[in-house]
Amino acid sequence: MMKTPPNLGIDYDPVRHPEGCRPGIDCERWVIRNARVIDPASDLDSVTDVYIDSGRILAIGQAPEGFADAPSVDGSGQWLIPGVIDSWARLREPGAEHKATVATESYAAVAGGITTLCLPPDTNPVLDTVAVARFVKRRAQLAGRARVLCIGALTQGLKGERLSEMAELAEGGCIAVSNCHYPMRNLRLLKRALEYAATFNILVMIQPEDASLSQNGCAHDGAIACRLGLPGIPVAAETAALAQTLALVEETGAAVHFCNLSAAASVRLLARAKNDGLPVSASVSAHQLWLTEMDSDAFCGNTHVLPPLRTLRDRDALRQAVADGLINCIVSDHQPHEREAKQAPFPQTEPGISSLDTLLPLTLKLVDEKVLTLKQALACLTCNPARQLSLDAGEIAVGARADLALIDPDSFWTLDETTMHSAGQNTPFWGWDFRHRVTRTWVNGKLVYQLSEVD
């Protein structure tokens, strides 16, 4: 589990260093030569050189002065892409360090080309105070790998009863607020939460789930659940909550980002809402674009996930929605678990898939399958989430933050003990072959990951 090499001493917290990076201490200069630079935000796709200094991209193509002695990386035959922004990933710290920690997961992230992680608030203690947000930030700094951003709780303790101090959370660095999939006491409270968040321009992230409909369920309420005798979660558990929230969005005008959609019916609701001009957006997890209820056959505990894997029709509708731009973010919905959490009969296993390692490879596999274009796939991982969450990241441009990943696009590898970095090994993609391999990752101009086989 403790694969993390020693801390690289990177500190990129703007609060701690108002003067910026201290040259030679906090930051480095880099030249990445001859890589195919792909930036979906600016539609850049050409073989060129990228120059990094002081955590920012100083120049592209034309060498600035004084870069002769800067360390250089030969990116010939490789792709240089903006670092991936994963807007929904559990790191299990604080509260469940036996599953994973910020250190292990932020290392797994950069090894998978992810440079920014957004942590949902269902930690223990709940992320409903700035103190917890600061703690997480400090842990991320100590780990010195990916940037970790916090999503604050929408209600105190996620109990759905009293509003959290959202304005303070936002000032303390939380990029959005969410109640995860926990229910609100009633719709009036949800309406007020949306209004209050909108007052301060805080984005609300909602994973639509009606608790009374999904109660005790562990699989899609369809043919496989019927056959295996598993308590089902109907599609309506998602669509009912989604439709109610959409009604409140129409009323309040608050911006809402729906997380982890799983059903074709949800896509239809979302399309209608977008058509009506509502300020909504949505994400889907990478595994929902690949797996279906069929994968739960034979009681495979690693496919126990919420929202559940649904039918082939749902999966294809989700793929189409991403291709159409209706769903514009792909997330990991990373939930690492210790071995014991999955060692039980299917309904008693803890839901979740450890998916930081597979987010980028699975998304790029969609390009190989001609579901998405390369630009679309990368946009869903970089500039789209950056725009949705108003982040200063996710693009390759002069002056942009130097969060970058170098990928070998023709290096086949298999997901196994040696290639999986997350502390949680609960993945149904065990043994899958992937084509794209991250060889180097920079966060804020710092080289934070290097594939060991490369020199």
Next chain:
Amino acid sequence: MAVHFVRPKLPKLAPDPWAIQFDQDGNLKHLLTIEGLGPQWVKRILDTAEGFMSVTDREIKKVPLLRGRTVVNLFFESSTRTRTTFELAAKRLSADVLNINLSTSATNKGESLLDTLKNIEAMQADMFVVRHDQSGAAHYIARHVAPHVSVLNAGDGRHAHPTQALLDAFTIRRIKGDFAPLRVAIVGDILHSRVARSQIHVLNTLNTGEVRVIAPRTLLPNDVEKLGVRVFHNMREGLKDVDVIIMLRLQRERMEGGLLPSEQEFFRLYGLTEKKLEWAKPDAIVMHPGPINRGVEIDSRVADGPQSVILQQVSNGISVRMAVMALCMGARSEN
């Protein structure tokens, strides 16, 4: 009247998920579900059970087939009838039997299922007969036991209860013979019933003419027709021309979940009375996996009437369980 029913195609699955029930040589090792057994194995089990029927009629009701073997009844959910028949079956095969009731002991102390299992395995058991309240528990146990142990599923959650289904098929075969011209109706709480799921699989495996389920929609799982059944909501239509009626037990807590308004309404619409029995074929038989709720799903006059074979099911259960145990253990001794 000829039977016109096109059985829907079951969805194609990834590598055979039920292969775990067989060892490398293709012998039966675990019995977890009817799925994957195929007609040959089902018939072999029923034929073997037929052979054991004579044992039960003897004065000394014992054969030395499993002498020196240890069978452990692992019951994570309380049960009297199933456990007793398994115990009797094992004893008639001369095995040593250990009954462990875990619904009250170790698991409540926080011990994980796997640890409990390893502890009992260390006592040199040869077979686990498992009942658990979670679907998939028997599979989970079969996947984790030592290679010399066989696992028999005695009911897991809502998933499967294969020996009950086999003894039902055995009872039907003894009375009706061939399955092809038969219409079988399963009535009641299909949604929560592991028995119904296994019955549907066994009847379809034996190529039964038509398998029907009769229940209100709240007691039917989503996509139930994909199991290969014809769905009815009305007893008069559903029982028409039926040769076998299988009534399921209705748990009283179903009223609280909003699945049914009241026992009275359920009995009025779906309870099997002499009047409703007349809608089926005159020689139709009535079955029930027990325990019976008299006056809820079945009227006493039907349960005790001439068409009822409920008690035959119980005695057949011993032979069928003997057959399954002998076949599973036999598979191992040949290794």
